[in-house]
Amino acid sequence: MKELKQRSTCPVSTSLDVLGDKWTLLILRDMVFEGKSTYGQFMQSEEKIATNVLADRLAALESQGILTKTVAEDKKSKFTYRLTEKGIDTIPIIVELVLWGTKHLATVVNPVLLEELQAGKDAAIGKYQRNARENSLS
Amino acid sequence: MKELKQRSTCPVSTSLDVLGDKWTLLILRDMVFEGKSTYGQFMQSEEKIATNVLADRLAALESQGILTKTVAEDKKSKFTYRLTEKGIDTIPIIVELVLWGTKHLATVVNPVLLEELQAGKDAAIGKYQRNARENSLS
């Protein structure tokens, strides 16, 4: 598993030690904006993460307290992944990536999200954070 | 050089295609918060980037229009790297990484920056963006 090697005590550096790869924040994006919570749902994303990388990242995120893993309510053979407060607090980072990509790169945003962000960034962040908190209870 | 392979049209994904590795945002951090602008200055950071990786990332950042490379004023054998507006617009992302790392990980922040952020995130972002814009003129 991707273990935490801290390169320095700088918060940018240490945050990147945890989140700074090509896949971790996409998993969190799927949880925040798509409401995904299972391995199979993460596999369906259009970016096509490899199975071993997904398993590795989910284990790392769990070990770092960013998400929790529990047996699913409907099936004993499934697991449900839910964001912790530490995970919910990554939402502003993801939103800033959305805004930068939308402004400077060739991307297509979900129009609902775009409208919410245009109406007010902080309100949109608050909405998705409250939403994630509700899901973390069930 | 690290070339841009776009995995999807999602802005989070595409932003990560550009910025989502262990080193790119640290180079931008050094430019924004430390006022660094030369290869030698980037090499001095405590995270110890490898020379070939630094050269690669600077070339990629230039080719993506995030920074510009010009011959230094004082010496013809040196280059000066400066942020473009596209680069200056990454500051909110870096600031969110500072905030998340400070809250959830074992880090040590520059007390000046900490105070500025506590006094108001948007004001602090605005200050560093204005600062970067000034440097980009000279």
Added chain:
DNA sequence: TTATTTCACTTGCTATTTGCAAGTAATATA
């Protein structure tokens, strides 16, 4: 004017990480 140093890289090699395809084990459904 020549010698040495500085600066910004490049090169070559090894180690680590990622990507792909196939396999497995525990349920769940037919």
Added chain:
DNA sequence: TATATTACTTGCAAATAGCAAGTGAAATAA
């Protein structure tokens, strides 16, 4: 009881990162 689904693991090839040494142009020192 047989087939399918789910969440992985395993093995290997390809890509990326890390380390040490080397290079060439320009600046400084003798």
